[in-house]
Amino acid sequence: MTESKLDYNNLGFKAGIEIHAQLSTEKKLFCHCSAALTNETPQVIVQRKFRPVLGEMGVYDPALLIEFEKNHTIFYEVFDSVCTYELDETPPFPINTEALYDCIKLAKMMNCEIVEETNVCRKNYLDGSVPCGFQRTALVGYNGQISLIKDPPMIDEKELSISWIYIEEDAARKDNDRTKGKNVFFKLDRLGIPLIEIVTDHGLSSPTEVIFAARTLGMLIKSSGIARKGLGTIRQDINVSIAEGDRVELKGIQLLQLIPIAIDFEIQRQLGLISIQKELIKRDIQPQDVPLQTLDVTEVFSKTSSQVIQSALKRKERVLMLPIAGFQGLLGRELQPNKQFGTELSDRVKSLTNLKGIIHSDEDLLKYNFSEREILELTKKCEERSFAFVIAIGKNKEAQKALTFVHERLLAAFNGVPQETRHVNSDGISTFTRDLHGRSRLYPDTDLPPVVIDLKRVKMIEENLPENFWSRIRRFSKEYSISIDLAEDLIYDDKAEIFAELIQRGAPSKVVVTTLTQTLTAISREGVDINNITDNHLLEIFEALRLNKFAKEAIPDILTNLGKNPTKSLSDIVSDFGGGMSQEELNKLVLKVLKTSQELVKERGMNAFSPIMGLIMKEARGKIDGKIVSETLRKYLRKQVK
Amino acid sequence: MAEEKYAGYRGSTLDWLKKQGLEVWDEIEVTKADSSIKGVILPRNELADPNFISLKLSTGYNIGFNIEDVLRVRKIGRFQGKYRIPKVEIAQKPALPFVPILGCGGTIASRLDYQTGGTIPALTPEELFSSFPEIAELARVETSLLFDIFSENISFGHYVKILTEIESLIQNDAPQGIVLTHGTDTLAFTAAALSFSITNPPFPIVITGSQRSSDRPSSDSFFNLYNSVLYAASPKAKKEVVVIMHEKSSDTSCTIHRGTRIRKMHSSRRDAFKTIGGSPLGRITERKISFAKEEENLSIEVELKDKPCQITKKFEEKVGLIYHYPGIQPGVLDYYIEAGYKGIVLAGTGLGHVSSNLIPTIKKANENEIVIVTTTQCLHGFTGLSVYESGRQLQKAGVVSVFNILPETAYIKLAYLLGNYRKTEKIIELMKQNLKGEITIREKFQEF
Structure with a gap:
């Protein structure tokens, strides 16, 4: 990890994380379908449209209205493995109590208070990812606390406060292969898989602490034994802010190593926005100097050689311009590598409308093949208000809408950093996805009565909580004289028990470690299904090794063979190698x-x-x-x- | 109002609230053991567990807490929700056709009722346009709420109220068409009642509803209402009672059903309504109305079109609908005879049969001038009492077989006929006649 140049302490950096993890229950949360993904081809495709509804407080959530205006049509891929509940054609069945009490177990592992009567709530989503238009979710625990594990060394240096733990249904999977333009496709298999969401408070004061928190919670979830394993089963979002900035939610970070990089880019972005805010003050520009007055400049391009505009004009689209006083030079200011303030405007338009983006005056306009005459005419149009503008190309209404969003974002620049949700790409740089959802999108689910929690059952769970994972790691490391890292790997990968068993039976510890931590991973990467290799197989293999039936060098080949031919017996496989040699x-x-x-x-x-x-x-x-x-x-x- | 302050609370929680000087909408901090939580006290559903108090947290989530081991409670503020649908002024276009929307307990647009957890219909045009502004592009709309009850509570009195309203619209307003919104459970009964009671309607009468309430983003109510208004406003529309609902699970098309052959065939799906024993009249796809070929509509000998519109508002309420089952006792029928019923519809097995142990009682009913007709539980196919000996016995006892009319439609038709005609022979004759498309004379092979 490269050291950051930013002084997080002085910036008043604060962060919290949200972790989502799928539970490994057999059935889904609100219906009796198997909680598993499928590779089936869809049997039917159902088409739907969503509309915003009023929140409990009598207001529409603005983010939902924007989603509605995108006018997307949603297509659901229906598989044999889903039922009419997932399609919003049957009301929910009572909540899966196995999942509910699994969530309580995790809440108890984090020393949370347990809600005495849970109420399933509806959280509106109009992007189509939930066919009802809302995700069913319930608060299960609150006010928890765990020790933040710093690594290395494993010392509980800081208490991490857990604000909330929820149980909810996972959303449908977007099918990016089929999605095109306004037609968005979703696979219904993932919808309804029980998901827990853990939300920490904003007490994390450095990117390193955020990593520790993500790791600690990840290990805690894994050690609880209730979570599903595999790629994409645990997802984390990070909320960050600095004193002069505001809360921004970073979503989609897949790797822990990416956390400090993404945070660094985000804080740089916030600092950039704050510098724009200060520059505006210095230039003495006020929000009222930037009215939403758009000009139709289609005429300017009547003989254009710009390909972009030519093809737009063929589609009978218009070219609209928003002149912006006082923003010259600011639109081109870089906020993240290769992302200018103008890119923020463009990302917003891409996300909130069906346009592909905007063109702004700090860009090299010649790259769009604008002629010098055209540029001069555009400049003239906003001369009196100084030279900065944004151009949107599209159907009149759509382009107008785009410039309205641009205008909103420009006004927000006077306040520095707007609250929003951003998606982090694999290089750590983020892109705007939406404004933060308000709470008016949450309301009680009238389909399900409240569930009173069985306190006796909670007590039983509490008395049988699994051993705290970090004390287990430490104990394991000491007991078998192995490093903390190795102990952690073994426990992480659920190999601790077989490791202990093999060592007790006198297997050479070096070979055991190599086999469990490296060989299995290596052959799995080569495509061998290592789920076919059971603990019994491993016991047999090491017993055979002890009897010199083969040499330790043969282990990778034997495991590969076993993985590929799970029905074959070990002795057959060994004899395939010609048996041992005396x-x-x-x-x-x-x-x-x-x-x-x-x-x-x-x-x-x-x-x-x-x-x-x-x-x-x-x-x-x-x-x-x-x-x-x-x-x-x-x-x-x-x-x-x- | 004293009750409002403690809405939904009773027993120990009510006492506790009073003792603490707290009421609904107070923002409080509750401390239990070594932890506390803040939230607003919500009204509580009266049917929920009485030992808990509902709290809305700042995150928007609701929870319930047990008052038992509360250490401390502190009022920290007060909050009052306003559950009004924002009104939007939309200029109605005078050139558009006039389409009144009558609310019959069905929800057009709605707001959530915190207390019951149910929904409250929003029915002023301003509220309607706020939710569904697109409707204003189709027609000049005026809304009125005739009654607001669950559809399972609708009965003959409500039919009369609807008929009276339609009569007044015909006399005073000359609309292009009208739309009724109705709960789906008994929508088919109302459709049949209006079909029989209105002869030669001067405009299309559309009944619609929704299977997903309008408080959800995925509700089918907008699509159904939009297409209903579109149809009612169209000069192409047929001047008869129709039901317009989702054709499929997708929000892509609506089916136009004849009011007498419709049945709700699924408790919750959007495409629950099906025309039984024939093809629907047509469909609406992407704002285009298309009708099925005339011969596929089968035998609609609806009254002569040059006759003036006539509305009758009488129904005989003493009509029963009995679903036959193995082991049924004659006492069931005896009850109807003794209670002075005038007509009974049997939903018989197969071809319309009932157990032979009912025959003496049926004879007795017949002697009491009670009209007994039989239909089939199978819904699809015709009754036929001449096929088996047992059927012939039933006919002899006075049971009238009424072809392939649906049991629910037969029930409404019999109530209508008994309300408007005196002579039993005439009633039986009309029961066997196709008045409003309720009986089809041929069943096409593909239609099952």
């Missing part, structure tokens, strides 16, 4: 090879060892330990040379 057989082999290599021995003496060893190993590999082969060869070779 010392006697080895002796014979060595003498045979030495005989055919007489000349080489004469020529090189003891230096013939390596090439001859190679010849012998061609036949002996995997059947007998290489060390024994080399000892035997050395003995016979020495005799001959003498």
Whole structure:
């Protein structure tokens, strides 16, 4: 991790994280479908449109109205594995209590208070990811606290406050292959898989602490034994702010290593926005100097050679311009690598309308093939208000809407950093997705009555909580004299028990460690299904190794074979390798090879060892330990040379 | 109002609130053991567990807390929700056709009722346009709420009220068409009642509803209402009672059903309404109305079109609908005879059969001038009492077989006929006649 140049302490940096993890229950949260993804081809595709509804308080959530205005049509891919609940054609069944109490278990592991009567609420989503238009979610625990594990060394240095823990249904999976323009496709299989959401308070004061928190919570979830394993089953969002900035939610960070990079870029962005705010004050520009007065400048381009505009004019689109007083030079100010303030405007238009973006006056307009005359005319149009403008190309209404969003964003620049949700790309740079949702999108679910929590059951859960994972790691490391890192890996990957068992049976610890931590991962990467390799297989393999049925070098091949042929017995697989080789057989082999290599021995003496060893190993590999082969060869070779 | 202050609370929680000097909408901080939580006290559903108090947290989530081990409670503020749908002034276009919308308990647009957890209909045009502004592009709309009850509580009195309103619209306003919004559970009964009671309607009468309430972003109410208004405002529309609802699960098309052959066939799906034993009249796709070929509409010998519109508002309420089941006892029928019923519709098995142990009672009913007709539980297909001996026995006892009329439609038709005609022979004759498309004379192979 490269050290950040930013002084987080002085900036008043604050962060909190939200972690989502799928539970490994058999059934979904509100119906009886299997909680699993599918590769089936869809049987039916259902088409829907969504409309905003009023929140409980009698107001529309603005973010929802924007989503509505995008006028998307949603398509659902219906599989044999989903029912009419996922399609919003059947009301919910009572909440899956297994999932509910699993969530309570996790809440208790974080020392949370448990809600005595949970109320399922509806959280509106108009993007189509939930066919009802809302996600069902319930608060389960609150006011928790855990020790933040810094690593290394593993010391509980700071308490991390857990604000809330929720149980909710996962949303549908977007099908990016089919989605095109306003037609958005979703796969319904993921919808309804139980999901827990853990929200920490904003007490994290550096990017490193954010990593620690994400790691700590990730380990805690894994050690609870209730979460689903695999890629995409745990997702984390980060809320960050600095004193002069505001709360921004960073979503979609897949790797922990990306956290400090993404935070660094975000804080740089916030600092950039604050500098724009200060520059506006310096230039004495007020919001009222930037009215929403757009001009239709289509005429300017009547003989244009700009491809972009030519094809737009063919579609009967218009070119609208918003002159902006006092923003010259600011639109081009870089906020993140290759992302200017103008890009923020453009991203917003891309996300909130169906336009592909905007053009602004701090860009090199010649790259759009605008002629000098056209640029001059545009400049003239806003001369009196100084030279800065944004151009939107589209159907009149759509372009007007785009410039309205641009205008809103420009006004927000006077206040520095707007609250928003941003998606983090794989390089750590983020893109605007939407404004932060307000709370008017949450209201009670009238389909389900409140559920009174069974306190006796909670008590039983509390009395049987799994061992705190970090004390388990420490205990394991001490007991087996292995490093903390190794202990953590074994516990993380659920290999601790088989490790202990193998060591107790006298298997060589180095080979066991290599097999469990490296070999299995390596062959899995090569596409071998290691789920076919059971703990029993491992016990058998090491027992066979002890009896010299084969050499340790054969382990990767044997595991690969087992993974590919789960029905084959171990002894069959071993005999595929020709079985083991006895010392006697080895002796014979060595003498045979030495005989055919007489000349080489004469020529090189003891230096013939390596090439001859190679010849012998061609036949002996995997059947007998290489060390024994080399000892035997050395003995016979020495005799001959003498 | 004293109750409002403690809306929905009773027993120990009510006492507790009073003792603490707290009421609904107070913002409080509750401390239990070593932890506290803040929120606004919400009205509580009267049917929920009485030992909990509902709280809305600052995050927007609701929870319930048990008052038992509360250590401390402190009032920190007060909050009052305003549940009004924002009104939007939309200039109605005078050139557009006039389409009144009558609310019959169905929800057009709605707001959430915190207390019951249900929805309250919003029915002024301003409220309607606020939710569905697109409707203003189709017609000049005027809304009125005739009654606001769940559709399972609708009965003959409500039909009369609707008929009276339609009569007044015909006399005073000459609309292009009208739309009724109705709860879906008994929508088919109302459709049949209006079909039989209005002869030669001067404009299309559209009934619509929704299977997903309008408080959800995925509600089908907008699509159904939009297409209903579109149809009612169209000069192409047929001047009869129709039901317009989702054709499929997708928000892509609506089906136009004849009011006498419609049935709700699923408790919750959007495409629950089906025309039974025939093709629907047509469909609306992307704002285009298309009708099925005339011959596929089957045998609609609806009254002569040059006759003036006539509305009758009488129904005989003493009509029963009995679903036959194995082991049914004659006492069931005896009850109807003794209670002075004038007509009974049997939903018989298969071809319209009922157990032979009912025959003596049926004879008795027949002697009491009670009209007994039989229909089939199968819904699809015709009744036929001449096929088996048992059927012939029923006919002899006085049971009238009424072809493939749906049991619910037969019930409404019998109530209508008994309300408007005196002579039993005439009633039986009309029961067997196709008046409003309720009986089809041929069943096409593909229609099942």
